[in-house]
Amino acid sequence: MTAVPSVSVGSGAAGAAVFPDSDSRRYRYFEPRSKRATHYEDVTVDVQPDPERYLLQDWIISFPNGKGAYTKDNTAALSSNWHAFRAPDQEWERTHYQRQSKIEGMVQSVIANGRKSGAPKAFNKAWVKILQNHLGAWKHVEFGLGTSLMQAQRYGYTQMINNATLTNSSYKLRLAQDITLYLAEIGMDIPGFDDAAGKRTWLEDKGWQGAREAVESIMGSSDYLEQYFAINIVFEPLVGELFRSGFLMQVASSNGDFITPSVISAAEADYERNLANTIDLLHLLVTDNQHAAHNKNLFQGWVDKHVALANKAAAGLQPIWSQPHSKPVQYADARAQSVERIKKILGELGLVLPKE
Amino acid sequence: MSGTLTLNKITAQRGISVGDAAKKIADLGWNPSYVQEAMTFPTDYKITKAPKDPMKQVLRSYFPMQEEKDNRVYGALDAALRGDMFRNVEPRWVEWMKLFLAIIPFPEISAARSMAMVGRLAPGEDLRTGFTMQMVDEFRHSTIQMNLKRWYMENYIDPAGFDITEEAFGKCYATTIGRQFGEGFITGDAITSANIYLTVVAETAFTNTLFVAMPSEAARNGDYALPTVFLSVQSDESRHIGNGHSMLMSMLKEPDNHLLIERDLRYAFWQNHAIVDAAIGTFIEYGTTNRDKNKESYAEMWHRWIFEDYYRTYMLPLEKYGIKIHHDDVQTAWKRLTEKHYVHRVAQFFAVGWSVNFWRIEAQTDKDFEWFEHKYPGWYAQFGEFWKWYEKLSHPGQTNILFNSDVGYVYPHRCWSCLVPCLIREDIVTDEIDGKLYTFAHELDRWTAVQAFAGEYEGRPTPAMGRFSGRREWESCYDGWDLADAIKDLGFVRTDGKTLVPQPHLRFDEKEMWTLDDVRGHTLKSPLLTLREMSPADREAHLAEYRKGFTVNPCN
Numbered sequence: 001m002t003a004v005p006s007v008s009v010g011s012g013a014a015g016a017a018v019f020p021d022s023d024s025r026r027y028r029y030f031e032p033r034s035k036r037a038t039h040y041e042d043v044t045v046d047v048q049p050d051p052e053r054y055l056l057q058d059w060i061i062s063f064p065n066g067k068g069a070y071t072k073d074n075t076a077a078l079s080s081n082w083h084a085f086r087a088p089d090q091e092w093e094r095t096h097y098q099r100q101s102k103i104e105g106m107v108q109s110v111i112a113n114g115r116k117s118g119a120p121k122a123f124n125k126a127w128v129k130i131l132q133n134h135l136g137a138w139k140h141v142e143f144g145l146g147t148s149l150m151q152a153q154r155y156g157y158t159q160m161i162n163n164a165t166l167t168n169s170s171y172k173l174r175l176a177q178d179i180t181l182y183l184a185e186i187g188m189d190i191p192g193f194d195d196a197a198g199k200r201t202w203l204e205d206k207g208w209q210g211a212r213e214a215v216e217s218i219m220g221s222s223d224y225l226e227q228y229f230a231i232n233i234v235f236e237p238l239v240g241e242l243f244r245s246g247f248l249m250q251v252a253s254s255n256g257d258f259i260t261p262s263v264i265s266a267a268e269a270d271y272e273r274n275l276a277n278t279i280d281l282l283h284l285l286v287t288d289n290q291h292a293a294h295n296k297n298l299f300q301g302w303v304d305k306h307v308a309l310a311n312k313a314a315a316g317l318q319p320i321w322s323q324p325h326s327k328p329v330q331y332a333d334a335r336a337q338s339v340e341r342i343k344k345i346l347g348e349l350g351l352v353l354p355k356e
Numbered sequence: 357m358s359g360t361l362t363l364n365k366i367t368a369q370r371g372i373s374v375g376d377a378a379k380k381i382a383d384l385g386w387n388p389s390y391v392q393e394a395m396t397f398p399t400d401y402k403i404t405k406a407p408k409d410p411m412k413q414v415l416r417s418y419f420p421m422q423e424e425k426d427n428r429v430y431g432a433l434d435a436a437l438r439g440d441m442f443r444n445v446e447p448r449w450v451e452w453m454k455l456f457l458a459i460i461p462f463p464e465i466s467a468a469r470s471m472a473m474v475g476r477l478a479p480g481e482d483l484r485t486g487f488t489m490q491m492v493d494e495f496r497h498s499t500i501q502m503n504l505k506r507w508y509m510e511n512y513i514d515p516a517g518f519d520i521t522e523e524a525f526g527k528c529y530a531t532t533i534g535r536q537f538g539e540g541f542i543t544g545d546a547i548t549s550a551n552i553y554l555t556v557v558a559e560t561a562f563t564n565t566l567f568v569a570m571p572s573e574a575a576r577n578g579d580y581a582l583p584t585v586f587l588s589v590q591s592d593e594s595r596h597i598g599n600g601h602s603m604l605m606s607m608l609k610e611p612d613n614h615l616l617i618e619r620d621l622r623y624a625f626w627q628n629h630a631i632v633d634a635a636i637g638t639f640i641e642y643g644t645t646n647r648d649k650n651k652e653s654y655a656e657m658w659h660r661w662i663f664e665d666y667y668r669t670y671m672l673p674l675e676k677y678g679i680k681i682h683h684d685d686v687q688t689a690w691k692r693l694t695e696k697h698y699v700h701r702v703a704q705f706f707a708v709g710w711s712v713n714f715w716r717i718e719a720q721t722d723k724d725f726e727w728f729e730h731k732y733p734g735w736y737a738q739f740g741e742f743w744k745w746y747e748k749l750s751h752p753g754q755t756n757i758l759f760n761s762d763v764g765y766v767y768p769h770r771c772w773s774c775l776v777p778c779l780i781r782e783d784i785v786t787d788e789i790d791g792k793l794y795t796f797a798h799e800l801d802r803w804t805a806v807q808a809f810a811g812e813y814e815g816r817p818t819p820a821m822g823r824f825s826g827r828r829e830w831e832s833c834y835d836g837w838d839l840a841d842a843i844k845d846l847g848f849v850r851t852d853g854k855t856l857v858p859q860p861h862l863r864f865d866e867k868e869m870w871t872l873d874d875v876r877g878h879t880l881k882s883p884l885l886t887l888r889e890m891s892p893a894d895r896e897a898h899l900a901e902y903r904k905g906f907t908v909n910p911c912n
Contacts, residue, residue: 009513009864011442011443011444011513012442012443012444012445012446012447012450012512012513012578013440013442013443013445013511013512013513014442014510014511014512014513014515015513016443016513016864017513017864017865018866019514019855019864019865019866019869020516020850020851020852020855020866020869021514021515021516021519021850021851021852021855021857022513022514022515022516022864023515024515024516024519024850024851025509025510025515025519026509026519027506027509027519027520027521027522028519028520028851029519029520029521029522029523029847030522039503042502042503042506043498043499043500043502043503043506044499044502045522046522046523047461047462047465047498047502047522048462048465049462049522049525049526049535053523053526054522054523054525054526054527055526055535055826056526056527056827056830056833056846057532057535057826057827057828057830057833058825058826058827059539059543059825059826060532060535060536060539060775060824060825060826060827060828061536061539061540061543061544061822061823061824061825061826062543062544062822062823062824062825062826063398063543063544063822063823064398064544064811064819064820064821064822064823066823066825068539068543068825068826069466069539069542069543092499092503093426093495093496093497093498093499093500094426094430094499094500094503096492096495096496097419097422097423097426097496098423098426100415100419100423101419101420101422101423103419104415104416104417104419104420105420107416108416112369115369116367116369139384140384140386143384143385146488147385147475147484150471150472150475150487150488150491151393151396151472151475151476152472153468153469153472153491154397154469154470154472154473154542159465162465162469163465163495163499166468166491166492166495167495169488169491170488170491170492173415173484173485173488174415174419176381176384177381177384177414177415177416177485178415178416180377180380180381180384181372181377181380181381181414181416184372184376184377184380185371185372188370188371188372195380199383199386202386203386209390212389212390213390213391216388216389216390216391217390217391219388219391219393220388220391220392220393220394221394222394222396
């Protein structure tokens, strides 16, 4: 037994010795979006490989139809470079938990303090019914969109696309649960509050069937990008923001409810981030140097399909605006605002809002 | 003031119970009636009974809990730097982290993707929160591990190898084994991959060696960062194990599933053994400088966690549900680890191929020899001379060990199933798939590729089952290439354009570092293509010779 131990420099620390690449302290296998890679890029880019980057042996397990783990045809959209996308919200695990945790802390504090002060008992009676039935129904919308995005995050061609979809799903499912628990908690303070009414309304109330059809259409799509597109480009401005901002946030306080807007407000900030991510991705696709025309045509088709469904959904919800005792905002105004909003979004992508 | 009066009592208000909260959240789902969800994830399993959520957790408590765990992790990383961890860390250990951390973020994020699959296939929504948490957990694991790797790159003496990590993952002859692991979570029959292979076997059995045994060894080598990150990762696994078990219990209710469960448990156990034990066994036994004879060897830990804990308390009870458990497979795996020196043969294979790796592998020394002999009697007779050769040939100017005929090492065939080579030479088997010849490390690997991954299993159609595909034998990608050209093509060259990223030593001195010129002039060959080109008689003779094994020549 005569092997000789290696002589080391006595330290494993950076700078303890100088030799080729002893100072190579950046990931050097991808081009950062800016001069220097962001933390998000470092922990995200290329973790999901593909035969272009860098699977020497191609995918080594396939589905029975011969397709590998990730293929470009999981969407009808085309790209000359799927790898270009970087999520503007730069979300990775640490920022995600920090943000979600902060929201949960805020929501729980507001609910607990509101309940301590007896606020739910002071809610206007008509408003209580609205929360019970319609906010109760809305939680299913958020849940349906969250599960759609959970499905979609399996299919994107790059880690950047899938992680942005994953965090979007996480935000939606958190909101669905926040609403569920919020209603259950205030329900304990409000005599006669029927916690099961929301689901009944969702499944049976005529006014909600348009929303249910729109959500189920998104859930039923097998094109992951169509799901992401339909949610953030169409459904959210025409139905999501309409109901959350255009109704709940504006009407609650004048009916004695200062809690609901706080619970819901986080969703509006979630959406701003998810919208920014979606637009950035889609913008790459509608300006693609090879496939712009194809993509614009495809997206216009998705706009036409999902706007029709969203319009039907919004119209079905219209009567809710007349149910509160105090009516500080009219449906027509809220609707006009959401139409303006989607026009702006579509304008960014060179798409047009179909006429009703 | 009353002794019983507390702030909690003053401020307490009625809340909903955890069970009630979980129940209400599970009621968020409904059966669509306007548009049916597309069954985009194929499976041959039938699942009619909704799985139950044993954990009853909600996102409201999940996110703050995870943030707190993160705070501890990132605080500890800062503390490690302030405590000058890298001055005392063992480079032998950190070098192997270049391989480990190149592999692991992909299986982790694949597990996140696979939650889409089980979430869609599980009836009801009881377990949806469990799947959601696991999805976000796996996103956590993938990015927190990428962050750890970045941290090593920024602070460790030799960042080369960390700096090309994800590219290297896609190309290296060792990481191909890890890709088999990760792709196994997301491709083929959705339940086979996302439930049995990932959760019921990989997470329930093998994360103990991955995320508990490895951190212990890291700490023994002065690396406090890996334990901090990976024990935090492991703390998420109990939820995942719960998800997997709950799904499994639902599937057991359907007798038609039993044959598939038996098949998949068999495949998953064997392949997890072949892959995880190869990699983690090597890291723990060969990446350490700690040779305390009182510590457990990898084989001893395996016996505790895999044999005693998993096999006896998880697999065996499945028999009462009518699932056939292949006891012999577990015994065979155990024998491979002990009597047949599986891990040691893998480490030897990695070392032989150091020049197509992307990290440094140091020779084992006298101190190591003594420990190995103590823990694995008979080790020195089989491996001692090899490691002496390895040390001797670690200086530039020597003939690369891969091509040095003085050594006597015979380069192995690659197993078409687990992608670890056929290192236990006597166990090699061959078979044909679609008229083409393949080599397998063991009969169970052959069974996996030929019988399990097929459109029919024991007379039953299995149209959802995946197939092994791609250029699975790494060596065939560079058949006929000059070694130097292959290394260049792999990208395993430092930015000076000549010095290799991998080195067969830990001498951090430019004069000691191998360059392309030191490895040029040797031609790589694919053992599989060579075997296929042989006449049947020559092939039989070759395999007979292969099964006899080889003897490393004495190193003087």
